Amino acid sequence: MSQQQSPEPTRLVSPTKTTDHSTAGEPDPFEHLRGTAGEEQVSLNKAERKFIRRRSWKLLVRTSEGVRLKLLLTALAVILAQACQAATPLIVSLAIDWGLPRVIDGETQGLWIPGGLYVTCAVTAGIMLFLYTRMTAEASQQMLFTLRDEVFRKTQELSLDFHEDYTSGKVISRQTSDLESLRELLDGGVNSLVQGLMFMFFTTVTIWIMDWRSGLVLLAAAVPIAFLGRWYQKNSEVAYRRTRISSARMIVHFVESMTGIRAVQAFRRESARTRQYKKLAKVYRDDMVRSIGLFGVLQPGLMLVGNLSVTAVLLWGGFRVLDGDLGVGALVGVVLATKRVFQPLDMIAMFYNSLQSATAALEKVSGLLEERPKVREAKHPAHLAEARGELEFRDAEFRYNQDGPLVLKKLDLHIPAGQTVAVVGRTGAGKTTLAKLLARFYDVSSGTVTLDGVDLRQLATADHHRHVAMVTQEAFLFSGTIRDNIALGRPTATDEEIVAAAKAVGVHEFITALPEGYDTDVNKRGGRLSAGQRQLVSFARAFLADPAVLILDEATSSLDLPSEALVQEGLERLLGNRTALIIAHRLSTVAIADRVLVVDARHIVEDGSPEELIAAGGYFSKLHSAWSATMGN
Ligand SMILES: Nc1ncnc2c1ncn2[C@@H]1O[C@H](COP(=O)(O)OP(=O)(O)OP(=O)(O)O)[C@@H](O)[C@H]1O
Numbered sequence: 001m002s003q004q005q006s007p008e009p010t011r012l013v014s015p016t017k018t019t020d021h022s023t024a025g026e027p028d029p030f031e032h033l034r035g036t037a038g039e040e041q042v043s044l045n046k047a048e049r050k051f052i053r054r055r056s057w058k059l060l061v062r063t064s065e066g067v068r069l070k071l072l073l074t075a076l077a078v079i080l081a082q083a084c085q086a087a088t089p090l091i092v093s094l095a096i097d098w099g100l101p102r103v104i105d106g107e108t109q110g111l112w113i114p115g116g117l118y119v120t121c122a123v124t125a126g127i128m129l130f131l132y133t134r135m136t137a138e139a140s141q142q143m144l145f146t147l148r149d150e151v152f153r154k155t156q157e158l159s160l161d162f163h164e165d166y167t168s169g170k171v172i173s174r175q176t177s178d179l180e181s182l183r184e185l186l187d188g189g190v191n192s193l194v195q196g197l198m199f200m201f202f203t204t205v206t207i208w209i210m211d212w213r214s215g216l217v218l219l220a221a222a223v224p225i226a227f228l229g230r231w232y233q234k235n236s237e238v239a240y241r242r243t244r245i246s247s248a249r250m251i252v253h254f255v256e257s258m259t260g261i262r263a264v265q266a267f268r269r270e271s272a273r274t275r276q277y278k279k280l281a282k283v284y285r286d287d288m289v290r291s292i293g294l295f296g297v298l299q300p301g302l303m304l305v306g307n308l309s310v311t312a313v314l315l316w317g318g319f320r321v322l323d324g325d326l327g328v329g330a331l332v333g334v335v336l337a338t339k340r341v342f343q344p345l346d347m348i349a350m351f352y353n354s355l356q357s358a359t360a361a362l363e364k365v366s367g368l369l370e371e372r373p374k375v376r377e378a379k380h381p382a383h384l385a386e387a388r389g390e391l392e393f394r395d396a397e398f399r400y401n402q403d404g405p406l407v408l409k410k411l412d413l414h415i416p417a418g419q420t421v422a423v424v425g426r427t428g429a430g431k432t433t434l435a436k437l438l439a440r441f442y443d444v445s446s447g448t449v450t451l452d453g454v455d456l457r458q459l460a461t462a463d464h465h466r467h468v469a470m471v472t473q474e475a476f477l478f479s480g481t482i483r484d485n486i487a488l489g490r491p492t493a494t495d496e497e498i499v500a501a502a503k504a505v506g507v508h509e510f511i512t513a514l515p516e517g518y519d520t521d522v523n524k525r526g527g528r529l530s531a532g533q534r535q536l537v538s539f540a541r542a543f544l545a546d547p548a549v550l551i552l553d554e555a556t557s558s559l560d561l562p563s564e565a566l567v568q569e570g571l572e573r574l575l576g577n578r579t580a581l582i583i584a585h586r587l588s589t590v591a592i593a594d595r596v597l598v599v600d601a602r603h604i605v606e607d608g609s610p611e612e613l614i615a616a617g618g619y620f621s622k623l624h625s626a627w628s629a630t631m632g633n
Contacts, residue, residue, distance in 0.1 A: 035371040036166060039364060042241050049237075056362040059369060063146050067139040074135040075194055081128035082198035084121040091118045132191065140186030144179055150369055151175050159375040160441040161400065168259070169252025174368050177247050178361035185351075185358035193351040196344030203341040207334055211326060214313045214334040218341065221309040225302065225345075232298045232352065239291035240360035246284040248364070253280050295353045302349055306342030313338045375443055381460035387452050387467035388417035389548035389579030391438065396447035398433060407433050409602040411447070415595075417548070418577050422584045422593035422610075424623060429599040431583045435551045438581060439470040451549065469547040473554040475538040477529065482511055483518040485537055489544035497544060505539040506570035536570065543574050550575065552582045552589075568592070587627035596620055 030051045032038050044052060064071060095114035102110025155163075155171050208215040257264055257273045264273055314335050320326040393413040399406050407430050415421055423431045436442050437449050440456050449456045451467060469489075477485045486498050493501075498518070502508040510533060514520040522529060522537075529537065542550060568588055575592070584590045590610060598606035598619050606618050613620040 033367075036170075036364075036367045039367055040245055042238055042245065052363050052366075053359075055366045055370065056359060059147075059366040060143075060362060063143045063150075064139075066146075067142050070135050070139045070142075074132045074139060074191075077128040077132035077135065078191060078194040079198055081125045081132065082195060082202065084125035084128070087121050088118065091121065136187065136191055140183065143186060144183055147179060147182070147365065148175065151179070151365065154369055154371065157373050158371055159373045160436070161374055162371060167252055167256070169255035170248050171368075172255055173248040173251040174365055177251065178244065178365050181354070181357045181361040182365075185354040188354070192344075192347040196347040196351070199344045200341055203337050207337045207341065210330050210337070211317070211334045213320070214317060214338060217309055217312045217316065218338065220312075221305050224305050228298060228301045228305070229352070232294060233356070236291055236294045236353070236356040237360070239287065239294055240356045241363070243284065243287040243291055243357070244360045244364055246280065246287045250277070250280040250284050253277050291357075295349070298349050298352075299346065302342070302345045306339075306345065309342065310335060310338050375440055377461045378458050381463075382454050382458045383460050384452060384454055384463045384467065387463075387548035389467070390417040390452050391415040391549065391579060391581075392448075392450045392453075393434075393437075393444075394448045394450070396437070396444045396449055398437060398442065398445050400442075406445075406602055408437075408444075411604065413597070413604060413607075415579060415581070417452075417579055419595055420575055420580045420582065420593045421595045421597060422582045422590040423597045423599060424584055424590065424620060425599035430602060431599050432553055434599065435470060435553045435581060435583060438549065438551055439468060440464055466545075467547050468549040468551070469542050469545045470551040470553060471535075471538050471542050473535075475531070475534040477522045477534055477537065479521070479523065481516075481519045481521055482514070482537060485522060486518075486540045486544060489541035490546070493544050498540075501540040501544040502537075504543050504570070504573045505536055506573075507533070507536040507540055510536070539570060539574050547578065549579045549581070552580065554583050554585055587624065590624075590627075 028034070030048070033041070033044075033048060033051060038048075038052075041048075091114050094117070099110040099114045151171075151174055204215070204218060207218060253273075253276060257277065264270060314331075317326055317331040317334060321328055321331050391413075392415070393411045396408060396411040396413075397406055398408040423434060425431050433442075437444055438456075443457055451459060451464070456464060478488070483495070483498055486501060487493055489501070490497075495518075499508060502511055502518075511518055511520070571589070572592055582589055582593065584593070590596060593610060596606070596608065596610050596613050597604050598613070600619065606613050606616065606620050608616070610620075610624075614624050615621070
């Protein structure tokens with residue numbers, strides 16, 4: 001058994017810090033709500049609510065950065081439009097009281113001045129309406145664009161551990177239904193609020209001018225309205241938070257059923273999945289009905305207060321008319337105005353409704369955006385222009401979760417540049433974990449992993465990506481042509497280089513036999529290609545990327561036996577002089593390796609050339625015999 005000695009790494013660094021929210025040893029009281037952690041928590045205490053609210057509003061304020069002037073102009077346009085509209089009755093009264101007598105006396109200005117004012121107001125209101133409709137749409141769409149972009153960027157940046165936990169369904173729900181709630185608020189809600197408030201303000205002023213006692217009735221009506229508003233706010237906040245959670249669960253189930261449609265159909269799970277979906281959709285429906293039901297109490301409640309206020313103004317005013325304290329005209333005026341003053345409450349309640357829904361959505365989106373990738377580039381990264389491909393694990397330990405079990409324990413492993421290493425072992429032994437650490441999908445929990453003596457945590461991300469490539473069993477192909485998919489390995493590659501890469505791994509003949517050759521569209525998830533063909537295309541992609549270190553994670557598992565000889569040749573050419581770590585499930589793949597590692601129970605239990613290990617009579621020797629038997633050797 002040969003265990004190679006390694007040179008000293010150039011620099012050892014402490015593990016990347018993953019949480020940044022506690023200050024100098026003080027525990028973070030909101031740790032459980034940071035990022036997406038408290039996403040499923042429905043009821044929050046006062047401090048928690050404040051924390052979440054602040055995070056949401058901070059995001060909204062940050063998102064509005066480029067459009068604040070536009071939002072201000074929009075508000076001004078709304079005020080101007082409302083003022084113009086409110087002024088029209090005044091102009092009519094001016095026309096009657098001031099203009100009409102002058103017209104009768106033959107003075108034309110009596111007609112032109114109020115007429116001109118009226119037209120000016122009407123035109124201004126129209127222009128303002130046009131401007132604010134347009135500006136609101138521009139501002140809200142710009143804010144949504146920023147949020148969409150941020151959500152997408154964030155999900156691309158977050159490390160694999162996040163995605164393994166969070167699932168794509170939840171990300172989709174944040175990106176679609178949550179942002180849709182925000183759109184509803186930004187598009188229509190703010191306008192209705194400003195319009196409604198302005199209208200109420202102007203009308204209240206007129207009531208106070210006409211009869212201050214009726215103004216007192218309005219003041220009294222504000223008390224039940226405030227209580228009703230507070231009741232609605234408290235209940236709807238919880239109700240809408242619940243709808244966001246149930247909506248996300250429903251979308252997660254939908255996305256999983258669609259992306260796993262092959263497994264669903266293969267195991268005849270269609271009706272079971274449908275039943276589960278129905279259950280989740282019912283929960284969402286009920287949550288929505290509950291939150292809309294709350295609005296159903298708020299709206300008539302406000303109407304009731306409005307009507308009672310009109311009755312109070314009418315009764316009190318009526319008695320005062322009888323006593324001779326109030327003129328009939330003034331009574332008619334205040335009654336009409338009181339009736340009108342409550343009209344926008346409907347609109348404001350709607351705004352409040354969409355505000356609550358959008359706030360719940362914003363809570364979730366801001367949580368997602370608060371997440372920080374655990375695997376990050378160092379502040380002052382080390383650069384490695386050229387790499388030889390020497391790898392080393394030193395005292396490396398790894399666990400997926402902070403309090404989870406150790407998956408790799410005290411691992412010391414040196415792989416010299418250019419060596420082809422096959423990794424074998426039982427299912428769940430930790431082979432893929434080894435590969436993921438080299439590809440830096442995760443960082444080691446303790447110890448180091450180095451490339452050419454540079455700690456991977458210190459290595460510039462771009463250099464790491466250039467020097468280390470991983471081909472997985474999945475061999476994912478993006479929508480587009482085969483050419484585009486191979487070019488992903490090196491986007492600047494010429495057509496000749498792409499063809500050369502395909503020839504090198506032995507996939508050129510197959511591609512040219514396709515109807516449109518390299519321009520054939522692979523469709524979603526490479527629908528037109530078999531799993532083996534997809535793997536060959538991903539080999540070509542890796543060949544083009546020309547990394548110093550190549551990791552193949554069961555990447556040959558879908559290749560059929562008859563074509564194995566061909567593939568073997570392609571594989572050997574792909575490996576070339578690179579350092580390669582191959583997680584192998586095939587004898588033929590292991591045969592081309594210089595060295596075999598057997599991983600078991602968190603350790604490397606066998607390490608040597610294939611011949612050495614066969615002779616040693618351990619796990620690999622037994623595996624080899626079993627493989628040979630199945631191949632008829
Ligand atoms: N994302 C994860 N979170 C928590 N534990 C994980 C995660 N991925 C793998 N594990 C655990 O780590 C251990 C090693 O898994 P790994 O995928 O490295 O095994 P493997 O040897 O590649 O297995 P296989 O041959 O089946 O692919 C297993 O016990 C597995 O349950």
